[in-house]
Amino acid sequence: MSDLFSHQGEINRRALAPLADRLRPRSLEEFVGQEEILGPGRLLRRAIHADRVGNLILHGPPGVGKTTLARIIASSTRAHFTSLNAVLAGVKDLRVEVEAARQRLERHGLRTLLFIDEVHRFNVAQQDALLPWVENGTVTLIGATTENPFFEVNKALVSRSRLFRLQPLEPRDLRVLLERALADGERGYGGRPVELTSEAADHLLDVAGGDARSLLNALELAVESSSADASGVIRIDLEIAEQSIQQRAVLYDKQGDAHFDTISAFIKSLRGSDPDAALFWLARMVEAGENPRFIFRRMLISAGEDIGLADPQAIVVVEACAAAFERVGLPEGLYPLAQAAVYLAGAEKSNSLLGFFDALRSVRATNRQEVPSHLRDANRDGAAFGDGVGYRYPHAYAEHWVAQTYLPAALQGEVFWLPGHLGWEGALQGRLQRRRAAQLAAAAESTADSGPLLSSGPDDAELERWLQRQAAAEGERLDQLRQRFWQGTGWQRQDRTLILAARSLLWALDPLESCPEGGVVISVDSAADQERLQAQSQLLDSLRSPRLLLLDPTRPGSLSEALEPGERFEWLVGRSPFQGLAPEQWQRLLEELVRLASPGAQWRLLLSGPLLGPAGALAERLARPGVTKAGQDDRTLPELLRRVSLEEGAWLTAQPTPAELKGALESMNWQVEQESWQESLTLELSETAYQRWFSPGAAYRIRLETVLNPVEIATVEAGFRGQLRGPLPQRLLHHRLIAHRR
Template sequence: EGQQGILAQGRLLRRAIKADRVGNLILHGPPGVGKTTLARIVANHTRAHFSSLNAVLAGVKDLRMEVDAAKQRLERHGLRSILFIDEVHRFNSAQQDALLPWVENGTVTLIGATTENPYFEVNKALVSRSRLFRLLPLEPDDLHQLLQRALNDEERGYGTRRVMVTPDAAEHLVDVAGGDARSLLNALELAVESSEPQPDGEIQIDLAIAEESIQQRAVLYDKQGDAHYDTISAFIKSLRGSDADAALFWLARMVEAGENPRFIFRRMLIAAGEDIGLADPQAIVVVEACAAAFERVGLPEGLYPLAQAALYLAGTEKSNSVLGFFDALKSVREANRQDVPSHLRDANRDGAAFGDGVGYRYPHAYAEHWVEQQYLPTALQGEVFWQPGQLGWEGERRERMAERRAAQLAAAAELATEQPLLLSSGPDSPAMERWIQRQLAQEGDRLHQLRQRLWAGVTWQRQDRVLLLGCHSLLWALDPLRQAPEGGVTLVCPSPEDRQRLAAQVDLLEPERQPQLVDGLEALPSDQIFDWIGGRLGTADLLDMNWDALVQSLTVHSTDHTGLRLLISCAERGPAGALGSSHAAASSLSQLVEQEQQWLQQLQIQTEPFEQRGWCLDIQQWQELLTLPGGQSLAERWLGDGAAYRQMLGPVDPETLQLLRTTLEGLGPEGLRLPMRHQLITGKQVQEKEHRTANLLET
């Protein structure tokens, strides 16, 4: 009986034994679970010659003798040989190697038994050529049957003597044996042989005698074996799973087996960083304090701080966000460009000569001791390594971190969209690099203010559905994502590059709060309705804008209660007009100024399509003055191949173009003062749905 997992009716090993087709086997499991007994069963059912060795007593000479005898039996009589080696892990590497060739060529069939993990203690070549079976501790029912058989067996048990074991005594023997048949039989033998028979010859084993025979359960625990690693693994996983009861049990098992508490404290310190981390930064402090207290107190009172540390780790919030360090480590090994940004470099050595440290903004000089600023290498800007969890200390700061990251990424996206060449200046222009860093920080401030103005006065409902246009970054979606978690936010991506960037930024949010990304309004289901439609449209978004088609699509996805919040930002002048009438080149560039004004006029919002479809609009307008530093990058920004401004100009006198280019390149640090106009468009539907639908059908 027992080991039904491998010996039940129909199981592979049972079928192999019945058919006498047992191949190379390695049986592993704790002591007293039937490994040797199973080998004897194989011996009783096979027609092959069966011999056995004990690895503790045998050597290479004994192996050679068995192999030579097996060769003779095979050659003379065609008889197979099965060699059972008990405690096979006790053979050293040379002894196991000596056995390998004969196992490979089939001279002997090996059955090995071991209490150790065969993958670590047995020759890999032997393991690869054998089928491994794991024997588990015997079940209580199996031990009760074994106990009864031992009492009734006349040859190998006490069947010839009158032995009576009370139910309580039998239960105690089975329970304390802990699945070890050998321990149970030894206890029974001790109880019977040490008890005086009654006058009638009966030997009675009651609970008191049973307790004396087997007083304490033997804890199966080898400090270098599987039990050691399995138990500490169970302990750490119980801490990670916040199961305080399981953690105390496995801790008690290790202490009872004599595990060094310093080893347990070391593993708890690791768990405090790996599994708790910044959800509770005090966890590692508590464990370290408990470890120090243990060193001062010692055993047995030191068990109090040991248990206290385990219970604290099991009971506190969990997070593995510190694993983001390994993502950063991977980037360090794979990224090609890892140059320290110039404004972060040490300014105390050669800063004056190379501009190192120039442009650095001291966070403590700003509100909340923080300012938008580039800290990662340019090639890694936008990478996210630390993703704080939702619980504990880091959970309280998660939203603020996401908002700051989005502000930084939005600032970089703003410059990439509006002034793309300004982000690609090289080391030959340190002044330009310093300006870029200042712009990135200033853009963060600007965009935060614009975001607040865009959504100011909106009364949010948690179930609101929000559609955002012209999304180059996640910044403009932060307010609806925070205020309308149950409704959903949809972002319209102007380009594949924007979609890729947004997808990376969306990863900053937990899955249930992530917005939907679409490539255009045509990708929306026709019956999808939104409570708010908003976003920010810049110069790049206004080029070739078909206002009539846009408003028609927005109207289809709106109701009488849909609110409109659009922020439109556009330059009021082009480069020629921004130079001003007082500039020496103004008269020669007058033709370009007229063309610029005509071009910019086309970028203005058209209110007629809104009014025709029942929208009542309110427009707030204000101006902002940007300063763009002069130089070759500024000239390329406007006049380079593929620039929208250059395409707008069409055929122009080459001398006029060259004059404008030369002028922009010669502006120097004072730069070009470019006026910007911002328009906040707010509105709502005023017509009934049926009337609006009729207008759409007419259109």
């Protein structure tokens, strides 16, 4: 009798069940949608047919078939099916089901498939209680959740389950369900005269938003609340449909996937400069009740991460809009909220501030991070250890900048901030790159830093004053030399430039920037120079990179072989490009270069040479008042230096004279103009320079041996050793040659 009443109760329940529940598909053939996982040949479909489903967690938005799919699996399996709803069940209910499953397995060998709806609602203790029985196979779990299981479900349960993500239903799938509901006489409205206009159907499909339950509930409300007309037909038009489902449900859980996915779409729309998409995702968050303060916080991050210095005002605008929102509140506060979003979407973009994280990685990876001596605090022990000595005060120089190094020695040449091409930092880019190139050129063309002082001696006030007066920034000096070298140039955008025997990119900056449609070729004399210039050229990201060619000056034809056939140049330039070549060598090279000149070509050559050799410079230094001469034989050293300096004039002539070059060019029908000037500077007597001059086999030492005996050479060597790290005066003579075809 009880079974009879139970059966009748089930019949009554089904008759009174909502339309969405009555129309649940009962087999895979009836199931609609989710073709990606349930289509023919798909993994889950094969597993269901083979009754080898295993532990499953189905997650996705409401109304896409999670519970329905679990019931279909239950009807297709030879296992016993039982279900719990995590909202209503507790640990006690779970233990009852597990115990029953254990007995079925032990007594009858029957597996149990346990379906837990809203499994994410189980707390940690409940999920932990379930884990051992899932692990030993007492129950096979099928969980359904609207939340991301990676965040809301026990990680151990997730690791033992196969996850399937169900997507919102497509309009075509919803239409199938709608037509089925109208045609099914047993579970739907097939036995009743219901007519649905196409406009009403389209509205229901559109507003349902991929939720089958929402669609069928709206249809049920429309049919059950509408009266038949005179002919007995229930007609559902657009007006009734709109009343039945007036507003699309916004799927949005502030702690779940919808929250993170939507804010991600919003930020990516700002980054992608799409104000329309940004406003849409912003409206979705506002409509779902997202806290505007959270949105403002994310926009402040975006202003720094995605816009940065392309538009420094972006962060100011967002901060001002956030303050305005706090003052006016909702709903008027939506105006500054939208204003901030549209401003960020429309602003120029740059992520150059990510360079800070490159700097962080270098801090963690670089062993030696000592502050360079000239940057150290000179107020404490600077007098004893030279801290702060050599620092150049930028405000004392033109444009309030001077090319001195600021990074530790181990990081020289590192670049952490690469400005973008747009907005505020875009305008800064060219100037910054020129300055970086000047610093690198100074490092390449001047003596290297020999490190901080590690010991202290008696004060030498006069020497300190001399250093402060004479120390000049090598980078600024070379940059001024570059400007004078290119003075009066009339560039054409398509000009091609050949730069000879370059040791830095400094001389290439002007043609690289002024001739974007032409090209720059740089010849180098050594593989080391080629490697260094390749590294430097990576910094010139806004300029067309030059071509670097390794040229053997003794084989002038090797240059033509490396060039494209017929390639010619409007500019042939170089600073002392024939240094160290014998007369017949530089003459053959000059002839080869003339053949590479275009009809309207121009030569620009800068010949620079020292007027003082090492001995002459040291003699001038020792003659200055107040310079310490401790440990030196004052009677013999000056005389030895004078004798050597008389010979150094011939030693220093390692390139053709301006007159020789001018004569050679004029003989090849070129008209040559010459300008000459002197430059005074100070060079540090470094350990590197000392070894280059006096180590066994050094060219300078070999020449000394032609003038002095070993004892005298030892005296001169001791004199240089006693002045290590001291400044040596130097005077350079520059000649600029400009040549045009006659």
